[in-house]
Amino acid sequence: MNILNLIAMRVLSAAALALGCGAAWAQAVQSVTLPLETARLKPSKLAGYQLALQKCGICHSADYISQQPPAMTAAQWTAEVRKMEHAYAAPLSDGDVAQIGEYLAVTYGGAKPTLGPVAAAPVPAAAPGVPAAAVDVQAVLKANACLGCHAVAQKIVGPAYHDVATRYKSDPQAQAKLEASIRAGGSGKWGPVVMPPFANLSPQELKALAAFVLKQ
Numbered sequence: 001m002n003i004l005n006l007i008a009m010r011v012l013s014a015a016a017l018a019l020g021c022g023a024a025w026a027q028a029v030q031s032v033t034l035p036l037e038t039a040r041l042k043p044s045k046l047a048g049y050q051l052a053l054q055k056c057g058i059c060h061s062a063d064y065i066s067q068q069p070p071a072m073t074a075a076q077w078t079a080e081v082r083k084m085e086h087a088y089a090a091p092l093s094d095g096d097v098a099q100i101g102e103y104l105a106v107t108y109g110g111a112k113p114t115l116g117p118v119a120a121a122p123v124p125a126a127a128p129g130v131p132a133a134a135v136d137v138q139a140v141l142k143a144n145a146c147l148g149c150h151a152v153a154q155k156i157v158g159p160a161y162h163d164v165a166t167r168y169k170s171d172p173q174a175q176a177k178l179e180a181s182i183r184a185g186g187s188g189k190w191g192p193v194v195m196p197p198f199a200n201l202s203p204q205e206l207k208a209l210a211a212f213v214l215k216q
């Protein structure tokens, strides 16, 4: 199996998920071992860096980005991100497109930042009295593209949520460990592929997501 086939499979699996047939597709590719990602996105304090980690790693490695011509302008980078949204159904909001476009233009093309200083989005203060149960888990999963990389029953880029629940079933620290994993991302617990950090999520959202995963 060569690398292009693997990339094609990741793309198709995301597309299949968008169409709501992720489980069936994932079943077909469950025997595939994903390759170690060799190229990583260049770090930056711009908010678009965190978004790019979360949303550009679903279908292909960062090689695709580092191989673009160095003279690309901010407008060209933003158009490239827009193309991912429109041609390939990458899960991106208008705000994501602007911020990721800026990050790529500044970090890879030497452009000046235009969206102002947006270092690490602050974690929203916990609204007192709002229980995790009030969080719309499906909406949070969708907004953060979790389901581009995870399905309940089958491994995609990340482990199946059912496998996560099984592994932590008798661990009394499971809830806290998963909240920390989702917030910080990382690799090595399930394989070499890196999960991006989700430091933008509120404590209630992290609680609700971890509880949801543990119930699968």
Ligand code: HEC
Pocket: 011, 014, 015, 052, 055, 056, 057, 058, 059, 060, 064, 065, 068, 080, 081, 083, 084, 088, 089, 090, 091, 092, 100
């Ligand atoms: C839903 C899947 C998907 C997501 C998510 C995605 N891409 Fe792509 N990307 C593709 C496909 C498909 C190609 C074309 C692959 C090919 O031609 O071999 C591609 C190609 C590219 C290329 C190469 C130039 C080109 O236009 O073909 C760049 C650069 C790129 N993507 C950047 C990004 C960035 C930046 C993000 C995050 C905003 C992103 N991609 C997210 C599917 C995706």
Ligand code: HEC
Pocket: 053, 054, 055, 057, 058, 141, 144, 145, 146, 147, 148, 149, 150, 157, 158, 159, 164, 177, 178, 181, 182, 186, 187, 188, 189, 190, 191, 192, 193, 194, 195, 196, 198, 209, 213
């Ligand atoms: C770009 C792909 C990607 C995205 C997007 C993503 N994940 Fe992951 N996730 C992974 C990978 C890869 C791993 C395995 C990491 C490891 O081996 O340590 C993982 C692991 C996990 C685990 C298990 C952690 C542990 O401690 O065992 C949970 C729970 C999880 N993800 C939840 C989420 C949630 C919730 C979201 C959305 C907020 C999300 N993931 C978004 C790729 C992703």
